[in-house]
Amino acid sequence: MNDGGKRFYLVDGDILPEAILKTALVNEMLAKGEVTKVSEAVEKVGLSRSAYYKYKDGVLPFREPGRSNIVSVSLLLEHHPGILSRVLNTVAAMEGNILTINQSVPEKGLAPVAFVLDRSRMSVDLPRLLAELRQLTGVRSAQLVGSEEE
Template sequence: MKEKHPFYVINRSVLPEVFLKVVEVKNLLENDKMLTVQEATEQIGISRSSFYKYKDAIFPFYDKGKSEAITVLIHLQDEAGRLSDVLNYIAGAGGNVLTINQMLPMNGIAIINLCIQTAGMNMTIDDLLRGLGNLNGVKEIQILARE
């Protein structure tokens, strides 16, 4: 019988230390392409076998590692050039906008729904969202879905 819920969200405070160390090794390897798995595991203090045993089973909630696309909802001030600023920022981050849906502006706010391909980005999804949130005219931003 197939398990109904194969994934769980767990607070990091209750995770065994080995899982947190696996995430640290993955971060090291992602940030330093010259580093070997052996060097990274030695630096963090776990065995290579532990790393390989758990590397495909744990990942940060907002950075699944294999995420290909996100769908975001943006509340944007209804002014000329604001949507262009958002799209240019995404392009500069290496993201690819797959779909755009915009509702008619109400009370000076346009609600934009974007699906963004994230596989080729030169920054994390968290950094992308933080940067978008700091753009002039962006009032609110939230992730609706991850694929």
């Protein structure tokens, strides 16, 4: 029975029809600015404009409640060449995107570093990233400082 209100479902994408999945891709491309016109986006994904307009307002991305994609991380690095580079390469290998980075002048052989990370596309979770960073030679500590909700 439907009382006229909207009903929402959390559904595994593997069981959705192709038109729904392609509509989600078009919405994502438009939101990210990868394309500027609907016609360009639907052509890229192989979807008709009529199918897109039929589903566009009903397909929304799912975001985990309480999970922020923007986080601040604090590190304490030994003052040796290449350590910061290894940290950055590790983050990049896990598909993290560093938005800002600050390194203070080293004192007593240790340099504090802080960076803000967009983890929305990361291939691993945050605890795994921090564990990997802690394993790098020259990284004395790596910890989550904070996060902000989108």
